[in-house]
Amino acid sequence: MRVVREQKDTGEAKEAFGKIYNKYKNDLWRLCKSICGDDSNADLVFEATWRKVLNNPSYDYNQYSVSFNTWMSKIANRAWLDIRVKAILGSDAEMPEIAVAPEDFNFEEADESISINEKLLEEALHQLSEKEYDVLLTYIEYDTDQKKHVPDQIIEALKTKYQTTSVNLRKIKSRALQKVKDYIDKRR
Amino acid sequence: MTSAGKIVSISNMNKMSKDLDVFEAKLGSALRSSGHLFPGTDSEMEHFLEQTDPVTLPEKYQTPDFIFEEDVHVPVKKVSINTVDFSGSAKNWALAARNGKNLPQSILDKMKEDKKRSQKK
Numbered sequence: 605m606r607v608v609r610e611q612k613d614t615g616e617a618k619e620a621f622g623k624i625y626n627k628y629k630n631d632l633w634r635l636c637k638s639i640c641g642d643d644s645n646a647d648l649v650f651e652a653t654w655r656k657v658l659n660n661p662s663y664d665y666n667q668y669s670v671s672f673n674t675w676m677s678k679i680a681n682r683a684w685l686d687i688r689v690k691a692i693l694g695s696d697a698e699m700p701e702i703a704v705a706p707e708d709f710n711f712e713e714a715d716e717s718i719s720i721n722e723k724l725l726e727e728a729l730h731q732l733s734e735k736e737y738d739v740l741l742t743y744i745e746y747d748t749d750q751k752k753h754v755p756d757q758i759i760e761a762l763k764t765k766y767q768t769t770s771v772n773l774r775k776i777k778s779r780a781l782q783k784v785k786d787y788i789d790k791r792r
Numbered sequence: 793m794t795s796a797g798k799i800v801s802i803s804n805m806n807k808m809s810k811d812l813d814v815f816e817a818k819l820g821s822a823l824r825s826s827g828h829l830f831p832g833t834d835s836e837m838e839h840f841l842e843q844t845d846p847v848t849l850p851e852k853y854q855t856p857d858f859i860f861e862e863d864v865h866v867p868v869k870k871v872s873i874n875t876v877d878f879s880g881s882a883k884n885w886a887l888a889a890r891n892g893k894n895l896p897q898s899i900l901d902k903m904k905e906d907k908k909r910s911q912k913k
Contacts, residue, residue: 635830
């Protein structure tokens, strides 16, 4: 991507970017559609991700040893969080810098990582209310680097959305997690 | 509760808390592999692509033009709607006229047309 950004000739830069775009556009769109739900949200995340990939020098793929797809997925995730927070707190809401820093990547591929049966997972998630689902998944989105720190802006957005306190949010998250675990444990 | 009982109870709580942490990590990975959250590792991404069906990319995203179009459309300065169209050759004619050059009749006619068109807008 750095090569694309450093091209002096606009035509050549567009052509170089076009090759990358064509290779990964379908996978990114599939992700956006699956995760963001309706088309307008998927549109926003898809476009924001490509813009960050092209225009933001702090997103430098060459620094990381993950596939390009995964790298883009991380950027899309931050874009999605950004959009949701701004939708709740207003467009002036300052999100933490969303540069994809090296420590943000979890290079360790846990062997047991994908060990929950998908059908069971879907059933378990259906046990949750919309609020529980939203709170639990928002917290988990920030657990990728194992720091378990949800930025203040995200907490603020959730507090505003559900008219509750930080303490209650943590309780909702714990209760939802326990509910999913209990459901899965009983059916294993 | 005896002190031994308390220790056992705290130990159980710690174990439960640890179990929940382990479960949360597994759940996170499962969610990132099944299209609920964006994948964060290559294996989660591979799993997601294997498990989900491709979806049709909208026509507007078939090419990356939307990214470059936005860059072009960023207005440096807003102009009023009623100003003369300065796009393309009209701009050159206006410059030529300002420099006192004689313009051919065909160009003068074209400028009149442009002016009329812009007044209609």
